[in-house]
Amino acid sequence: MLLLGRYDTAGQLRLVGKTAPLKQGPARDVAEHLTPAGPDHPWTGVRFTASWNSRTPREPALVAPLLVAEVSADTSQDHGVWRHPVRYEHLRLDATHTDVPLLRSGAP
Template identity: 45%
Template sequence: MLLGRYNTEGRLQYVGRTTALSRAAGTAVAGLLAVARRGHPWTGWSAGWGSQETLNVALVEPGLVVEVGVDVARDASGRWRHPARFHCARPDLSPA
């Protein structure tokens, strides 16, 4: 799962990704997501550092808050250097 956070200007920025979700977690999260409408701020996705290949991703409306565990290491852009561990979806919270 790709993870984003709104910056102080209200722009959605990529901050990291999770490790692979279990089948149960993936099914639970999928039921809380909606397909992205036109104008999603993200487009094609790089396969990794230095790669020209793009990955196919299913963009969704950026409205679901999730709880993750992360390593403190960040790159110069503020992105987590290592994959986050998904804990749970938090539909009781709104992104801010």
């Protein structure tokens, strides 16, 4: 599962969704491109639930928020976060996080 973030107009990295669990091939592809996060990662110390309805918090493995992933999502949102897990399509190695438009309030 990937936690997906976008930077907002104030420069804060905001959670905008989660993927469904990745299959082995895509998971391996993503893992090859991840860089461990430093201690200054904006989500350091933040705990996330395993699913939208779960109350059990989990500590994520934080990585540098540099990669861009293409995903498929429906339009259902709660407070700017996709309500349902999104489907991971592939990494966009031709793009960086600076190519992604900044998040406006309330829209992933």
